[in-house]
Structures are given as C-alpha cells and as structure tokens.
Amino acid sequence: MTTRPIAEDDLNAYVDEALDAERRAEVVAYLETHPEMAERIAAHRAERDLLRVAFAPVVEEPLPPQLSLARMIEARRRPAGTPRWAMAAAAILLLGVGAAGGWSLRGMGVAPSGGLQALGREAAASYAVFAPDQARPVEIRAENRAQLVAWTSRRLGRPVAIPDLASSGYRLMGGRVVATEHGPAALFMYDDDKGNRLVMFARPMTNGRDMPVAPHVQDGINGYTWADDGLGYSLVGAVAPGLLHPLADEVRRQIRSEA
C-alpha cells in the first residue's frame, strides 16, 4: 500500500487541525521520521496557540454601546417611521430650546479642531450667501441630480453622494460647486414645506481623514461638521442644533452605508 506524498498543504492543514483522521495519521507518521520538519511544525503550532492567547482578551471585553447592533438597526428605522406631526411638534419645541442652546454652545469648549473649524466657517459663509438667494440659490436643480453628482464629483476629484433627507421633511433643491481656501467644495441645498433651508457642504480634507461630529455656530447659523474617509462634511442651517444634529447623523449614516 502506498500513501500520497505529504505536501506543504498537508502540513498547514495539520497545524490548523483541518485534516481527516486518516490523513492526519499519515502526517504524524511522516513527522516521526523527519525530526527537523517535526520541530518546525511543532513551533508553528505553538505560535498559533500564542496568537490565539495574545488576542483572546479582546473578545472578553464588554461591547461598547456604539456597537449595539439592535440599537443601530433601531436608529436606522426611526427617521422614516416617525410621523410628520411628531417631527413638527419636536421642531417647534426644539426651536425654543435651540435659541438658548445655540448660544450656550459657544462657551462649552466643544470647538471643533483645526480642519473642521475652517470647514464649518466655509459652510456657514456659503449658507449666508446662497440660502437667502430667492432667484438663483442653486446652479443645478434637483431635477438634474445626475448632472449635479457628476459635476461635483469631478471637481472634488472623488465620488460625492447626495443624502436624501425626504424622510425628515427636507427636499433637495439642487446644488453647486463653490470656492473655498482649500479648493472646490460641493454645496447641496434642501428646503422644507415652510421654506426653511439647509445646506450640506462637502470638500476633501487636507488633514484628518476621519473626525467625529462637532457642533459650531456662527452668526445664528448652526452647523455640524465631521470628516469621513478624507471628505469633510458640514450640515448648516438657521435651525436649532437639536433639530440639526439628528439630521447630521442621518446624513453621515447614509454616506457611510453608501461608501
């Protein structure tokens, strides 16, 4: 009776305990007559065990709340499921809170870091110029969405997604490319039934690829700014921070799940 020659793959599978009993016995027999190879394989098995032990503590750690799957699914479901009247009621409530809240943010020491600060200023400045414009707030209107995506993506040098805020009561009006000190930026404008306008602003970051969401306020214009994947985003509007923050979270969620 002849056995198949022992291959490197068999030795690997022996280390990983992936052989059937018969083949395993053949490998064991082979190693008994090849002590140098046996030593090498024993070392590989020992190193495999050490690797397991080295990383074992991670699985013992309690999961941080940000990794609660049930909560993430719930958060994703909620925006679409909330009835419009509840959103409106919340908005009225928050506008009152926000008038005070917007102010208090100034002194809270939550100023965003360097790159984000510049981005937030640029976004607020663009909002101040374009949002009050009744004649031509956007260059390309929402009907030509594909054209708008192509233009902004080309100028920013990377794909730009336009978030859908319809479930929060904001429709896309359109957008344009605007100038900043750090190169071209994409501006997308939204409005609700009462004509309140929001601006979503995006441009590549020169430093800091990922930065958490940070609030800012400038001349009564609130904003939330963050960076994901090297692209900086800012959602700005003359609405209360309490109303803007969930919208910013929603925008971020959409961008992340599309990437």
Added chain:
Amino acid sequence: MTEMVRLIEPLIPALRRYARALLRDRAAADDLVQDCLERAIGRWHQRRADREPRAWIFAILHNLAMTRLRRAANRPRPVAVEDVGEGDLANPAAQEDSLRYRDLVSALSRLPDEQRTVLLLVCVEELSYAEAARVLDVPIGTVMSRLSRARERLHKAISDNSRPETAHPHLRRVK
C-alpha cells in the same frame, strides 16, 4: 432584522478582535467595526441566505480595514523613518496593554498585510480555508501559499528576536 441580530451579534467580539489585531488601536478598530455593521445592516438583504454569514461579514470588515491601512500608508509621514527613535515606533503596541506577548504581536505587525490577514483569519478567527478564501477574495491555493509564507516568516521573526521573556528562552544568544 431580528434574524440579523441573532446571526451577527455573536460575531461582534470576533470582528473587534480582527480589527484590533490589524489596526492595533482600540478606538480606530471599534470605529471600523461600527462602519462594518452599518454596511452589513444596509446590505443584509443582498447576502446569500444559504451561506454562513461569518465569511460575509468578515469580508466587509476586511475590505474596510485594507482601505484604511492603504490610506494610512499613502499619507506622507511627518518625519523620516531614520529620525524616529525605537521607542516611537514601538508606541502603537504600547497602546495595547491588554495584548500579551508583545514580541509576537509586533512580529506579526511587521508581516506584509496579505500574510498577516491570512494568519489572523485562519489561526485566530479559526476560519476554514474556504471561508478565508471568500473573505480575501482569492483562490484557496493562494490562501494556502500565503499561510505557509506567513508561518515561516513569523517563526523566523520570533526566533531571531528571542529574548528571555519570550516563548523561546533557549534561543537566547550568549555573548
């Protein structure tokens, strides 16, 4: 979606472990896992229901990790490597106090990504070769040959770098 929670939730600790082993930074790794879960929720209906979800979700995480590592590698370093003291380079490992066997972990981190990932997926995550092949999107033969090279290289790195507190005190050089 309750099915998703049932199937995916038990895998989250292992996803964290893989991300942590690759990025060697707790916060960055957990961010990556969060991204991975967001994407998994969004694509849950697209997955093949007849397959185990483990390779599917590890593939999502793996691709995110590779994108992140590639981007980190492409970014110019603020200082030349020659100017960095050994202590600076060792710093990422020092962040990870919970990881034992620092020599082993640092030897692992010096392997090329394609070897490091296959070693972690097969040895630590205990994926089958077929599952690892699906995660890495390569043929099983490639998994096997990378695994061989990875084992040899890790073994060599550890043996060369042996110090009394490591697993091979008998290899210590006496001068």
